[in-house]
Amino acid sequence: MRNAWSRAMVRGAWLLASILGSSAGFCEQMNLREFGQPDGLGNLALNALQQDAQGFLWAGTENGLYRHDGQRIERVATQELRRVAALASGGGHLWILSDTGTWWWHDGRLERVLPRTAKLPQDVPMAIAARGDEAWFVTVGGLQHVVVDRQTDSWSSSPVMTAEQLARHPEMGRLASVMLARDGALWAGCGDAICRWHRGELKRWDARSGVARQQWHALLEASDGSVWARSTQATLQLSAGAEGFVDRTAPSDRGDPMHRYPLVEDAAHRILTASQLGVLRWQGQQWQSFGKRQGLPGDGRVHALLSDREGGLWLGLRGTGLLQWRGYGRWESWTDADGLPSSVVWTMQRDGEGRGALHVGTGRGLAAFDAAQGVFRQVPLPHAGDLFGLVPDGQGGLWAATDVATFHHVRDGRGLPGPITTPGGTEDGFLWALASKDGALWVITAGKLHRWPEAGRGPVQAVPGPPGNAQEHFYDACETPDGTLWLAGARGLARRRAGQWLSSLAVEDGVTYVACGEDGTVVAASEAGQAWRVRTPGAAKPSLESLDAPVLKGRMIVSLLIDSRGWLWLGTDAGLVVHDGTHWKLLDRSQGLAWNDTSGHALYEDGDRSMWIGTSRGLSRLIDPSQVFATALPRPVLMSATR
Known part of the structure; x- marks a missing residue:
């Protein structure tokens, strides 16, 4: 996916959890x-x-x-x-x-x-x-x-x-x-x-x-x-x-x-x-x-x-x-055959402060789900190519980020006037964007960090990197409940709070992804299959603890997310890995995932706690993630052998 050639983001997974349930005419793909x-x-x-x-x-x-x-x-x-x-x-x-x-x-x-x-x-x-x-x-x-x-x-x-x-x-x-x-x-x-x-x-x-x-x-x-x-x-x-x-x-x-x-x-x-x-x-x-x-x-x-x-379905x-x-009743998947502009899914987000319609960024532009008709419809935008990011604007709408770091304003399935462009975006490209708790929009491009105090209103600010590393290349960012901004970069993890840089956590080969949990937990990962948990992230000098996960060996990590349960989700080039704090589990196409090659940053937890995963051949929804580690009853011969 996109990470292999641009080292950063490709986040994609979206769709209609609660909306899907009310739209009986809508169909997903059969795996x-x-x-x-x-x-x-x-x-x-x-x-x-x-x-x-x-x-x-x-x-x-x-x-x-x-x-x-x-x-x-x-x-x-x-x-x-x-x-x-x-x-x-x-x-x-x-x-x-x-x-x-x-x-x-x-x-x-x-x-x-x-x-x-x-x-x-x-x-x-x-x-x-x-x-x-x-x-x-x-x-x-x-x-x-x-x-x-x-x-x-x-x-x-x-x-x-x-x-x-x-x-x-x-x-x-x-x-x-x-x-x-x-x-x-x-x-x-x-x-x-x-x-x-x-x-x-x-x-x-x-x-x-x-x-x-x-x-x-x-x-x-x-x-x-x-x-x-x-x-x-x-x-x-x-x-x-x-x-x-x-x-x-x-x-x-x-x-x-x-x-x-x-x-x-x-x-x-x-x-x-x-x-x-x-x-x-x-x-x-x-x-x-x-x-x-x-x-x-x-x-x-x-x-x-x-x-x-086990709830599976067989057809003769x-x-x-x-x-x-595969995955019947547990997974759902969609492609361009179901109305998406492209089967390459990059990003998704609900508008209406997370309670509205689902918007999806794909390899051929943006789509929104039409609940009344049970279909996806393309949102007309000046840019009809790769759409890599969707960020809430704080007023019920979304900023839709293109590959050249131009942001189009979207609400209720339609484009609004007033796009904004990151300086140097055409040349630098787009890696990641984040709406922080103070209402600012942070944008990461190649070698640069930008901040709009209010997106669409006023000038954008260039933010130098930490002292002694002003030209740091960042790839990903998240924010903890205390307002600390964590940034994954070529030299490790950087921290910023209240306009000031805090001490960094050095990692020899750098960090590509970082995720923040609702309880303040911070986890980082590299593409090379390594993952770390930050010890005492709120301390003056936190440290990193390596997560031993044999299932990640040989896999390239392309996305990272901590869900509302505190579980860790890692998208890879060969399936989806889940960690509940004790156990690790690999989920792939054999169990219902649309495709094993997941997209960078392509993880999203919806309001009903279902999980969306974007891949290079469609979008998947894991309907009830809580069942991933559920204690299984004695399985019949057929199902035990199949697994």
């Missing part, structure tokens, strides 16, 4: 990892996904059943299973519907269930429901109930409804799906309606109760007690306690009679389904759409979705294979 034939997945046309009690991921395809343990994918029961149409798990069992019959996988072996004479549907992705030692299979003619006897390690089956009951309710012999609710009721797409069978009683929803005459091939009971239904043309919701279904079909869902799409609920209790164009996610009032522009490969024909136990596509959405 997808593809699994295909080189990984052991021999067939790329997926029909079903399931996770078992041990944590293994199972994929049913047009030619075989595959198991993923987090490190490798292998085909299971090659001789017995060909086209696998549906999967379900429960009680340590895996239940399978294939063109060769219905099967039970347990204790590492496969066993056929139901008589060979049972007629089975071949295009019913939700043909099995399971709980504990029981499973219910859709067959041609009605539901079959299978029960496992653990003592004898055997199974038995029986029809759910008697012949007399089926005669009274013939639609229950023409099923398109089955779902077991928490109260033990069986829901089904029955004929061209939706049915609920419980304790020998049937309730039916048809056109009079909001259910169009279609085959309902997917059903889901959400955590709030509502029931969702999906057909090839529509999506419905029955709220808990309501009498009729409500149409929730996405405007972009044009209908697709040739395909069957899934329904799942993620860890944040959002409903997901799919359409011809990709994945759809219900935000409570409207749908978000994730398709080709958000990184989904192929034509977007998602036939299977799985929300795993026809012809493309298995996809893992």
